Amino acid sequence: MHAASEAILIVEQLQVSYRSKEQARPILHGLNLTLHQGETVCLLGESGSGKSTLAKAITGLLPPSAQVGSGSLALAGGIAVDLADDNGSGSIPWQRIRGTELALLFQDARQALNPVMTIGQHFKETLLDHRKAKPDEVESISCRLLRKLGFTDPLVLLSSYPFQLSGGMCQRICLAIALCLEPKVLIADEPTSALDTVSQREVLSLIRAMQLDLGLTVLLITHDLAVARAVSDRVIVLDQGRLVEQGSVQRVFSQPKALFTRQLLAYRSQVSAPAKLRSTRKSSACLLEVRRLHKSYDANQPIVRDASLTLDEQEIVGVLGQSGCGKSTLARCIAGLETPNAGSILLRGTDISGLQGKARREICRRIQMVFQDARASLHPGRTAQQLVQEPLQYLRIGNKQERIALASHYLQEVGIEGEAQYRKPPQLSTGQCQRIAIARALVLKPEVLICDEAVSALDVRIQAQILKLLKRLHKQYRFSILMISHDVSVLRSFCHHIAVMSDGRFQEGKQASVRLHESSQPHTQLLLRCAGDLEEVRI
Amino acid sequence: MAVLLRKLMEALLTLICATVILFMLIRLAPGDPAVLLLGQPSEVAAMHTEVYEQKAAELREQWGLDQPMAIQYVSWLGRLVQLDLGTSLHTGRAVSAELAERLPATLQLTAAALAVQLLLGFWLGIVSALKAGTFSDQLIRLACVTLASTPAFVTGLCALLLFAVTLGAYEISSEASWSRLWLPALTMGLASMPQFARMVRANMLAELGQTYVLAALSRGLARRRVIGQASRNALLPLVTVTALSAATFASGAVVIESLFAWPGIGKYALDSILRKDYPVIQGYAFVMVTLVILIHLCVDVLYAYIDPRLQRKRRQVTRGVNEHA
Numbered sequence: 001m002h003a004a005s006e007a008i009l010i011v012e013q014l015q016v017s018y019r020s021k022e023q024a025r026p027i028l029h030g031l032n033l034t035l036h037q038g039e040t041v042c043l044l045g046e047s048g049s050g051k052s053t054l055a056k057a058i059t060g061l062l063p064p065s066a067q068v069g070s071g072s073l074a075l076a077g078g079i080a081v082d083l084a085d086d087n088g089s090g091s092i093p094w095q096r097i098r099g100t101e102l103a104l105l106f107q108d109a110r111q112a113l114n115p116v117m118t119i120g121q122h123f124k125e126t127l128l129d130h131r132k133a134k135p136d137e138v139e140s141i142s143c144r145l146l147r148k149l150g151f152t153d154p155l156v157l158l159s160s161y162p163f164q165l166s167g168g169m170c171q172r173i174c175l176a177i178a179l180c181l182e183p184k185v186l187i188a189d190e191p192t193s194a195l196d197t198v199s200q201r202e203v204l205s206l207i208r209a210m211q212l213d214l215g216l217t218v219l220l221i222t223h224d225l226a227v228a229r230a231v232s233d234r235v236i237v238l239d240q241g242r243l244v245e246q247g248s249v250q251r252v253f254s255q256p257k258a259l260f261t262r263q264l265l266a267y268r269s270q271v272s273a274p275a276k277l278r279s280t281r282k283s284s285a286c287l288l289e290v291r292r293l294h295k296s297y298d299a300n301q302p303i304v305r306d307a308s309l310t311l312d313e314q315e316i317v318g319v320l321g322q323s324g325c326g327k328s329t330l331a332r333c334i335a336g337l338e339t340p341n342a343g344s345i346l347l348r349g350t351d352i353s354g355l356q357g358k359a360r361r362e363i364c365r366r367i368q369m370v371f372q373d374a375r376a377s378l379h380p381g382r383t384a385q386q387l388v389q390e391p392l393q394y395l396r397i398g399n400k401q402e403r404i405a406l407a408s409h410y411l412q413e414v415g416i417e418g419e420a421q422y423r424k425p426p427q428l429s430t431g432q433c434q435r436i437a438i439a440r441a442l443v444l445k446p447e448v449l450i451c452d453e454a455v456s457a458l459d460v461r462i463q464a465q466i467l468k469l470l471k472r473l474h475k476q477y478r479f480s481i482l483m484i485s486h487d488v489s490v491l492r493s494f495c496h497h498i499a500v501m502s503d504g505r506f507q508e509g510k511q512a513s514v515r516l517h518e519s520s521q522p523h524t525q526l527l528l529r530c531a532g533d534l535e536e537v538r539i
Numbered sequence: 540m541a542v543l544l545r546k547l548m549e550a551l552l553t554l555i556c557a558t559v560i561l562f563m564l565i566r567l568a569p570g571d572p573a574v575l576l577l578g579q580p581s582e583v584a585a586m587h588t589e590v591y592e593q594k595a596a597e598l599r600e601q602w603g604l605d606q607p608m609a610i611q612y613v614s615w616l617g618r619l620v621q622l623d624l625g626t627s628l629h630t631g632r633a634v635s636a637e638l639a640e641r642l643p644a645t646l647q648l649t650a651a652a653l654a655v656q657l658l659l660g661f662w663l664g665i666v667s668a669l670k671a672g673t674f675s676d677q678l679i680r681l682a683c684v685t686l687a688s689t690p691a692f693v694t695g696l697c698a699l700l701l702f703a704v705t706l707g708a709y710e711i712s713s714e715a716s717w718s719r720l721w722l723p724a725l726t727m728g729l730a731s732m733p734q735f736a737r738m739v740r741a742n743m744l745a746e747l748g749q750t751y752v753l754a755a756l757s758r759g760l761a762r763r764r765v766i767g768q769a770s771r772n773a774l775l776p777l778v779t780v781t782a783l784s785a786a787t788f789a790s791g792a793v794v795i796e797s798l799f800a801w802p803g804i805g806k807y808a809l810d811s812i813l814r815k816d817y818p819v820i821q822g823y824a825f826v827m828v829t830l831v832i833l834i835h836l837c838v839d840v841l842y843a844y845i846d847p848r849l850q851r852k853r854r855q856v857t858r859g860v861n862e863h864a
Contacts, residue, residue, distance in 0.1 A: 061753055099759025112754035114768055116775070116847055126758050161847050177758065 008076045008217050009035040009058075009102075009185050014083065015069035016053050016062065024067065027053045028241045035185060037076075040211060040218040042232035042249070044225070044264075046459040047430070050241040051221045055189045057083055059102055060094045075101050076184060099130060103183035107190040109170035113162040120158030122177055130181055145176040148213075149206055167323065168199025172206060179210060186211075187219045192227060196322040196486040201530040204231050223459055225268045229253055237261050267464040271493060284312045287480050288334070288367075288448055293343035293353075295329055303329045304340075305504040311448065316474065316481040317510055318495035320488060320527060326504040327484045331452045334482070335369040336360060347447075365395055368441035372453035374434035378425040384411060385421045388440045395444070410439040414469060431462035435469070442473060450482045455490060467494055488531040492516060500524045546839050550832050557828040558619070561821060562612050619825065625818030629811070634822040638804055642826070644715035645796070645803030648727065649788040651720055655728025656735055656784060663732075664739025665770055671744060683733035691730040695798045698726050713800040723799040727792070731784050738780060742773035775846055782838040786831040 011033040017024040027050040035041055045051045056062045058073050060083075071083035079097065098104075106112040113122060123142035127133040133141050139158065146154035149172050162170055171191055178186060188207060192200040208231050211218050222228055228235055228249070235252040237245040237260065245258040256262045288311040296302035304326040311317050321327045332338045334345055336352070345353040352363050371377040378387055388407035392398060398406065411421050414435040425433050434454065441449055451470070455463045467490070474481060485491050491498050492513050499510040500523060507523045517528060599605040603614060618625065624634035667679040686694070702709040702722055709722050746752065746769040755765045792805035800806075804823060811819035843849050 056753075059757055061756055094756075095759045095761060097759070098757050102757075104754070104757035106750050106754055108750060111750035114751045114755070114772070116772060117768070118847075125760060125764065129758075129760050129764065163848055174754070181758070 005037040005039075006076070007034050008037045009033075009219075010074040011054075011058055012072050012074075014054065014057060014071035016050070016057050016071070017067050017069060019065050019067055026241060027066075028057070030070070031238075031241070031243055033236065033243075035217050035219060037217055038211070038215050039233045040208070040220060040231055041234045041236060042228040043219060043221045043236050043238060044223070044228050045238035046223055046461065048240075049238045051223075051238050052189055054238075055104065055187050055219075055221055059098055059104055059187070061104075099126070099178075099181045099183065101184055103178035103181065103186050105171070105174055105178060105186065105188040105191045108167075108194050109174045109191075110162050110165070110167055112174055113170060115162055118159055118161055119165075119173055122173075123158070123180060126177055127180055132181055141180060142176070145180055146173070149173075149176050149210075150202075166199070168195050168202060171195065171199070171203050175203070175206060175210070179214070182214070183216070185217045185219065187221070189221045190223070191220070193222070193224065197488065197527060197530040198322055200227070207231065225253075225264065225460060237264070264460060267461045270464045271460060271467060271490060284315070286310050287313045287315075287348060288482075289346040290330070290334065291344045291346065293330065293333060293340050293345065295326075295333055295338060295340045303504055304333065307343075307501070307504070307506055309499055309506065309510065311480050311482055313447075314474075314478050314480055315497065316483060316495045318483045318485065318491035318498040318513065319501055320485065320491055320498055320524075321501035322486060322527070325501045327501050328452055330501070331369065331450050331482065331484050334448075335367055335450055336363055337369075361395060364391070365444045366446055367448045367450065368444060368446040369450040369452060370434070370437050370441050370454045372457055374430055374437050374454075374457075375425055377437055378433055378440075380425050383422045383424055384416055384428070384436050384439075387425075387436055388443050391440060391444050397444075406443055407439075410443045411436070413442070413473065414439045429462075431458060431465065434458065434462075434466055438466075438469070438473070442477065442479075445477070446479055448480050448482060450484070452484045453486070454483075456485060456487060463490070470494075488516075488527060500527065542843075543840065546836060550836050553832055554828065557832075558616060558825065559612070561824045561828065562615060563608075615821070624822035624825065627811075627816055627819050629814050629816045629819070634818050637807065637819065638822055638826055641802060641804040641807050644801060645789060645792055645805060647715065647720065648723055648792060648796070648801060648803060649785060651724035652727035652731075652788050653781070653785055655724055656732045657781065659728065660732045660735030661739055661770075661774070664736040665743055665766075665773075667736070668740045668743035668747065668773075669766070671740075679736070683736055686729055687733035689730075691726060692794050692798055694729060695723070695726040695795060698722055699798070711800070713802060715802050719799075719801075723795050723801050726799075727788060727795050731787065735777070735780060735784070738777060739773060742776060743770060746770070746773045778838055778841060778845070782834045786834055789830055790827045 011031065014028050014031040014033075015026070016028040017026040019025075031050075031054065033054075043051050043054065053062070053066070057066075057068060057071065060081075062068070068084045073081040073083055075081075075097070079101065081097070113119070120139070120142065124135075124138045127138050127141060128135065142158060143154040146157055151157055151172070157165075157169075157173065165173070175191075186207070191207070192203050195203060204227065207218060207220070210216060220228070220232060232249050235245075235247065235249050236243060237252070237258060239258075239260045245252060245256065245261050247257075252261060253265065256265055290307060290309045293304055293307045294302060295304040307326070307330055309317070309319075309330075319327050319330070329338060333340045333353070336355070340353050343353070344351045347363065347366060355363060379390075382390070385404065385407050388411055389403045392403045392406060397403070408421065411417070416432060416435055416439065420428070420432065425436070428436070437454075454470075455466050458466060470481070471494070481495075483491060483495055495513050497510040498513045498516050499506050500508040500519075500521065502523045508519060508521045511519070516524065519525065519528075596605075603611055606614075615625070622635055624638065626632065627634055627637060630637070663679050663683070667676040670676050699709070699711075699722070703711050710719060712719070749769070752765055752769050755768065756762070790805075792801075792803055793809050794805075795801065796803045796806040797809060804826070808820065808823040811823065
């Protein structure tokens with residue numbers, strides 16, 4: 001539909017590699033890319049496919065370890081940049097291109113703002129440095145933009161610091177700051193990956209609205225198929241630094257040509273397929289019961305209030321909620337990482353909430369947890385074998401030979417075999433790290449496994465694999481799972497029951513996941529609608 | 540305000556604990572101050588033993604040395620509040636007056652040394668962070684390691700030999716004048732500069748790796764401005780380190796002051812320790828403890844002003860957000 005309009009950004013033969021001590025690791029292999037005026041192009045790829053490197057390369061922000069082999073960038077208005085030139089952009093300084101021609105949005109918006117500067121100061125320096133406004137106009141310009149992006153009280157925002165704002169608000173503010181220079185192309189690098197579904201929808205619809213309003217051209221970089229489908233006109237699929245497919249969003253999603261795209265779509269439907277879980281449980285004895293749990297770090301702001309939940313034997317229960325709703329704190333209380341202020345946690349009828357010392361250790365054996373950031377949850381200097389043996393050593397289970405045998409057994413169960421068992425986390429992929437974390441949790445034969453956003457940070461392919469693995473292990477070892485996530489589709493495909501949390505409370509007690517859409521609770525409705533918007537409806 | 544009050548109370552408590560320790564330590568040290576003041580009996584051949592004993596008893600009574608420890612402490616503390624630090628056993632003058640004479644020289648030296656450390660350390664730290672891994676970075680690292688591993692008195696002696704003896708550019712005397720300040724200040728500042736420079740480098744590298752630096756560059760801001768922002772954030776945590784060095788300088792000036800014959804309170808304290816002049820030693824230690832506590836109090840208050848994250852942590856902004864439609 002935009003074929004007729006003029007090209008606004010052309011990248012040709014972009015080759016980038018990262019130098020390490022031994023060799024150069026190629027990231028992008030001669031990539032060509034054209035953006036047309038006013039279109040939204042989605043660059044879709046897994047982590048490590050080189051999509052962020054592309055964004056940094058065309059804004060000249062690559063780290064010193066990166067080497068541009070070849071590549072040229074042409075922008076509207078006859079600006080041509082040789083990206084392989086080490087001295088920046090040659091004749092035209094990057095400062096004139098960045099901000100005014102190309103604007104960039106980052107994944108973690110809060111990190112993208114200087115923590116000791118107010119929002120107003122960010123606007124001010126950006127506008128004044130480019131001489132886009134006089135000092136007395138700065139406030140009115142920034143207020144106007146913030147209002148446009150849905151903030152009703154922009155003056156308060158201008159005097160606030162980034163740490164006082166939520167992630168979603170920060171991303172909208174970053175968008176406003178980017179837009180104040182009236183750029184021609186907006187490059188958004190995973191702008192919503194760190195946000196929950198509700199804020200995600202908000203930010204995406206704002207980007208879309210601004211694009212229509214200002215005639216922006218948007219290059220949206222994402223690994224999320226739902227996001228790509230919801231907002232883009234054209235999709236470019238990147239696999240290991242090579243462009244494998246491009247075409248209109250309808251064509252790519254309905255008739256994918258490349259094998260890689262087909263696989264990607266298949267994994268997504270696997271992950272989000274509605275549950276076909278039959279309750280194979282014979283007894284439904286209550287295993288874990290959380291009664292009126294209360295946790296706060298600051299008396300005025302309770303994180304979890306009056307939360308009650310039950311988990312039966314061999315049951316998989318999902319806890320759904322936006323970020324900051326207290327679901328992770330709840331999980332940490334159950335795992336014993338935090339002590340609740342009030343309420344009780346009963347494991348087979350015994351209260352475990354305030355246990356100390358030896359009794360606490362025994363609970364460690366029975367309740368285990370898998371965290372979101374797999375790599376960060378593993379000691380980087382230990383091998384997979386040592387990592388899985390660790391809890392056994394701590395709880396003094398078995399002798400050395402038995403521990404090695406147990407660890408190998410569980411590592412094989414999760415698919416870490418042979419020589420990989422003797423590698424350390426930095427030498428393993430994120431998916432492999434999460435597998436090790438699962439093995440480490442299961443080696444103690446726990447009765448309850450808590451998964452705190454255990455698949456949220458993973459690519460859809462790895463996500464599908466890990467979920468499949470968890471399902472198989474659940475069937476084989478018959479433990480119960482408490483799955484915490486902000487992703488409705490993951491929970492719906494994986495859990496028997498789902499409970500919805502918001503503002504520290506359970507808005508909705510657990511109910512069969514297949515019936516979730518029948519819920520009358522407004523908050524559940526909101527979460528479902530936002531997820532649904534991303535799934536099916538184009539904003 | 541409540542926080543400030545709590546900090547003040549904490550500081551006061553620390554000060555009281557310090558005075559107790561300080562009082563006990565010195566009184567329990569071996570040696571009789573009366574004997575010390577009069578000289579050893581064997582040395583005073585002209586005096587009869589009875590007369591000597593009588594004189595010593597008079598002195599003990601006069602100084603309150605024969606009273607129980609607790610009473611000595613309370614009366615000492617009472618005078619302390621009125622800034623009466625007692626009278627020097629050696630010179631017979633008020634300790635507060637003696638200290639007040641010498642304190643300015645020490646503060647002058649401390650401030651100058653701190654300036655050397657901050658300016659040089661900041662500059663070298665930022666340069667080596669911006670040029671990390673290059674030849675200049677290696678060179679700065681080498682210089683820092685060399686300086687850090689040389690004791691201050693060695694550096695000082697070398698400096699004296701070079702500037703005073705060989706070049707004749709430094710006047711050797713025992714007065715505190717601006718023209719004599721630069722060499723001891725340089726020696727002192729250089730001794731603590733290396734660790735400061737290394738910390739600046741490490742913090743600066745961490746800041747340069749932050750996303751907000753990339754984001755600022757991506758908005759087309761001048762590189763110099765972005766580096767300025769990053770270096771400000773890199774320096775924030777170093778305020779504590781600076782306060783610690785200021786305290787070390789003020790109290791640790793003994794060696795440098797003796798070496799350069801700088802008439803500060805460090806040199807005076809050293810002489811008094813050799814003479815077992817209790818009131819002076821106590822007075823000196825008291826001044827130093829107060830100074831260090833004050834410096835730390837200032838740092839705590841300063842932090843609240845320079846780092847907005849500390850004072851506003853609790854206030855979350857939720858206004859200005861539209862309702863989810």
